[in-house]
Amino acid sequence: MDPEPRRITMIEVVPSGPLFEGEADLLVVPVFADLTWGPGAEETADRLGPWLADFLAAREFTGKVGQLAAVPGGDLPYGEVAFVGLGDDTDAEVLRRASGTVGRFAGAYGTVASTLGQVDIDGAIEAVTAGYLLGSYRFDEYRSEPKARPNERLELLGAPSDADAAIARAVAVARGVFLTRDLVNQPAVDQAPEVLAARALTLGDSIAVEIIDEVEAADRGFGGLIAVGSGATNPPRMVILRYEPEGAEASLALVGKGIVFDSGGLSLKPAAMMEAMKTDMAGAATVYGAIQAIAELELPIRVLGVAPLSENMTGGAATRPGDVFTAYRGTTVEVLNTDAEGRLVLADGLGIAVEYEPDLIVDIATLTGAAKVALGPAIGAIFGNGDDAVSAVEAAARFSGESMWTMPLEQSYRSALKSPIADLKNIGDRYGGAITAALFLSEFVDEVPWVHLDVAGPARADKAEHYVSAGGTGFGVRTMVELAREMATKP
Numbered sequence: 001m002d003p004e005p006r007r008i009t010m011i012e013v014v015p016s017g018p019l020f021e022g023e024a025d026l027l028v029v030p031v032f033a034d035l036t037w038g039p040g041a042e043e044t045a046d047r048l049g050p051w052l053a054d055f056l057a058a059r060e061f062t063g064k065v066g067q068l069a070a071v072p073g074g075d076l077p078y079g080e081v082a083f084v085g086l087g088d089d090t091d092a093e094v095l096r097r098a099s100g101t102v103g104r105f106a107g108a109y110g111t112v113a114s115t116l117g118q119v120d121i122d123g124a125i126e127a128v129t130a131g132y133l134l135g136s137y138r139f140d141e142y143r144s145e146p147k148a149r150p151n152e153r154l155e156l157l158g159a160p161s162d163a164d165a166a167i168a169r170a171v172a173v174a175r176g177v178f179l180t181r182d183l184v185n186q187p188a189v190d191q192a193p194e195v196l197a198a199r200a201l202t203l204g205d206s207i208a209v210e211i212i213d214e215v216e217a218a219d220r221g222f223g224g225l226i227a228v229g230s231g232a233t234n235p236p237r238m239v240i241l242r243y244e245p246e247g248a249e250a251s252l253a254l255v256g257k258g259i260v261f262d263s264g265g266l267s268l269k270p271a272a273m274m275e276a277m278k279t280d281m282a283g284a285a286t287v288y289g290a291i292q293a294i295a296e297l298e299l300p301i302r303v304l305g306v307a308p309l310s311e312n313m314t315g316g317a318a319t320r321p322g323d324v325f326t327a328y329r330g331t332t333v334e335v336l337n338t339d340a341e342g343r344l345v346l347a348d349g350l351g352i353a354v355e356y357e358p359d360l361i362v363d364i365a366t367l368t369g370a371a372k373v374a375l376g377p378a379i380g381a382i383f384g385n386g387d388d389a390v391s392a393v394e395a396a397a398r399f400s401g402e403s404m405w406t407m408p409l410e411q412s413y414r415s416a417l418k419s420p421i422a423d424l425k426n427i428g429d430r431y432g433g434a435i436t437a438a439l440f441l442s443e444f445v446d447e448v449p450w451v452h453l454d455v456a457g458p459a460r461a462d463k464a465e466h467y468v469s470a471g472g473t474g475f476g477v478r479t480m481v482e483l484a485r486e487m488a489t490k491p
Contacts, residue, residue: 010175011136011151013129013167015159016113019043020077024113024155026070027078028102031063033088039118040157044081048074056083063087065094066466068101078113082106092123093401096131100467103135107151117156117163125156125163127401129170134467134474137178139185169297173481176293177474183285184460184472188261188278192234193309196260196281200239200307203292207305212238223325224344225308227335231265231318232311236345240352241287241305243295250487251302253353254291254480257342257365258284258309265312265338266320279472280342282459283365284309290480297481301488304356308345312338324422327351331443334422342367343426343440350444359487360389361445364453364476370433371407371454377461380404380475381454383438389449393483400478403458407434414439 016022019040030038035056037045045052052071061069067085082105084098099116106112116128132154140146156163183196200209214235218226222238229236239258259280263269269277284307291305319325324334325344328351333344342365353361371381380397382404384390390406397404416428416436424443428436438452458475461468 010171011133011154013133013154013156013171015163016155016157019115019157022113022155023077024111025079025109026106026112027073027076027081028084028112028114028116029081030086030098030116030119031083032086032090033063035063038086038115040115041083044076047076048081061085066097066101068105070105079109084116086119090119091121092127095119095121095124095127096401097466099128099131100135103132103467104464107136107147109151111153111155112151113155113157115157118158123166125159126166126170128156129154129167130174131467133170133174134177134469137181137469139182139469139471142187172293172296173478175296176289176481177477179292180282180285180289180474180477181469181472183288184279184282186278188311191260191278193229193237193258193260193311194234196258196284196309197237197239200241200288203241203288204295206243206245206295207291208242208244210240212240221326221328222308222348224327224333224348225310227319227323227325228259228312228341228344229310231315232313233315234311236308236310238348239307239309241291241307243291243303245298245300245302248300248302248488250490251304251356251358252484252487253304253306253356253358253361254287255306255346255349255353255361255363256283256285256287257281257346257367258307259312259342259345260309262312262339262341263314265341266314266318267337267339268314269339276460279460280366281309282455282472283363285472286364286474286476286480289474289477290484293477293481294484297485299484299488301484303484304353304358306349306352308349310345312341327444329354329444331424332422334419334425336425337427340426340437343437346441347444350441354444354446354448357448359449360392361448361450362393362453362480362483363441364455364480366456366459367454368434368437368456372457374407374434375405375457377457378403380458381434382406382451383409383435383454384451385409385442385445386449389451392486393451393453393479396483396486397479400482402475402479404453404479407438409438409442410435
């Protein structure tokens with residue numbers, strides 16, 4: 001398969017003029033709780049006529065968050081009008097979700113005009129733009145008859161004169177999220193480690209790419225990567241990305257788990273548990289999307305991206321329970337469960353990151369079912385080795401609207417990783433699996449500030465909701481970009 005990713009079609013987003021002075025296929029206006037009109041809604045309602053109140057009442061539309069009611073535009077210069085609920089406690093995330101709902105709804109409309117950006121909160125333009133674009137996402141590469149989507153333009157009515165910068169930021173981040181979603185949604189049959197590695201070459205001219213094949217990986221001592229990939233027909237790859245703008249002082253390392261398909265290895269998963277395992281490379285895809293967006297935004301920060309890519313399969317040469325390998329930089333690991341493979345490739349990736357001597361290392365991985373059990377499908381788990389590092393990621397996640405919760409890196413659980421014959425074993429006790437997995441990773445970061453994100457839940461979704469797409473969600477890209485921006489601008 002051609003390693004070039006599919007062309008990402010972005011909807012054009014532009015500031016526009018006053019209400020009723022242009023034309024569009026759809027007008028979007030906000031409504032707060034208890035039918036309190038938002039910007040442009042009252043004027044629109046007055047021009048539509050008194051029938052509107054009965055129409056909204058019949059549909060129990062009250063302005064609650066997530067509600068949308070569309071009506072014919074009548075004599076207005078708009079084909080239809082969509083009233084969108086914002087509730088009574090509107091913030092950037094509420095706007096982002098409301099606009100995402102519109103983005104999902106508006107696929108059949110060529111031009112959409114919206115007054116959502118006029119809501120009086122900080123970051124309204126960026127939130128509305130981002131939500132709409134993310135909600136508009138479709139993955140139809142494998143459909144014989146892709147669903148038509150004529151939507152080509154979003155007009156932000158009454159946007160301020162400085163809206164262009166906010167729009168550009170949202171577009172760059174959305175492009176990064178789209179890339180991540182596309183990669184996660186790609187079937188494993190078309191995305192062997194070699195193919196996913198080659199796609200790194202398309203991320204942008206300002207990103208240097210090093211691709212290490214299985215022979216060189218073995219020579220350089222990437223024992224975790226080799227151990228996981230030993231049973232697969234398609235050999236593993238280690239991808240190292242460098243974005244290093246001139247004059248940048250701050251530095252960030254991003255490490256993403258890239259298991260392009262996880263059968264469990266010889267510790268074979270049940271069939272039903274394999275159905276979503278083409279998405280087990282979401283961490284690596286997040287690193288790709290984040291570094292692409294960071295480079296497009298020209299953020300003044302040095303970023304290292306590391307993506308260890310492998311299949312975890314059951315061939316005759318596969319790693320066996322009880323085998324011991326040596327990770328990069330010398331730690332020996334006894335493998336007792338081959339389905340705890342992500343941490344093995346991350347051990348090598350973290351070793352590379354440590355040698356970069358960054359200000360902060362962040363790894364992101366669909367690592368444990370235990371994290372999903374603890375926090376559900378929509379919340380990522382945060383672990384870290386220092387309050388400052390954790391706080392920085394927490395703040396970036398809050399700004400981005402990505403739900404994460406800090407979990408304890410309980411040191412007393414470290415004893416569960418003791419091996420009788422090696423430095424570590426790769427699994428702990430039955431309980432606290434997300435914690436012991438994080439503790440395992442902490443053994444490979446030395447004293448460098450480090451945060452681990454376990455996104456086994458939110459990296460994939462069973463159904464679309466507001467701006468979250470079904471399948472790969474791109475979770476983590478927005479947080480990583482915001483983290484880089486904050487680090488780059490911190491005095």
